[in-house]
Amino acid sequence: QKEVEQDPGPLSVPEGAIVSLNCTYSNSAFQYFMWYRQYSRKGPELLMYTYSSGNKEDGRFTAQVDKSSKYISLFIRDSQPSDSATYLCAMSLSYNQGGKLIFGQGTELSVKP
């Protein structure tokens, strides 16, 4: 079993839809949770960063962490064609791990005009 599971998709939605992207994990010691967006042939871009459980909102993006269920989500409201990309969840242990991120497989999202 992988430490972090993420459905690779592809996921196709119409413009304006609400998108829900999810990851589950097995290691209850993970404390830091991130979402990266990666456009084709580009480097990943940090979208959201959360510590422990709870919600964080930034514009059209909301990140949720449920540590009791070992489940994290990224919601995209009013999705746009420019949101078409691969979304990677990532997580890590305490800062003593020195920056080692564990990535999910990535979900490929396509937003159709």
Added chain:
Amino acid sequence: DTEVTQTPKHLVMGMTNKKSLKCEQHMGHRAMYWYKQKAKKPPELMFVYSYEKLSINESVPSRFSPECPNSSLLNLHLHALQPEDSALYLCASSQASGRIYNEQFFGPGTRLTVL
């Protein structure tokens, strides 16, 4: 300036060549990383430098040799690579205190092809 730059963008090399990838950041970050990414896969960590010292080597073959000449620069020296080493090589940087290790900023990558 919140940018990590990488050169070259593309590199084609033979198995007997020696080449280097370069990465630069001017965000004052003291942790820098090399990742390898194959198509439709997540990035795989190769090396971490913290305060210019190698802190993590993920059992990478010796044909990959990292170097951190100063706090802004990171190099990856390549020698005697195999075709299966063809991939996108990503550099990232972050602050290096407390939990801020995790907010890693990535460069655009170097697409490497080994013939």
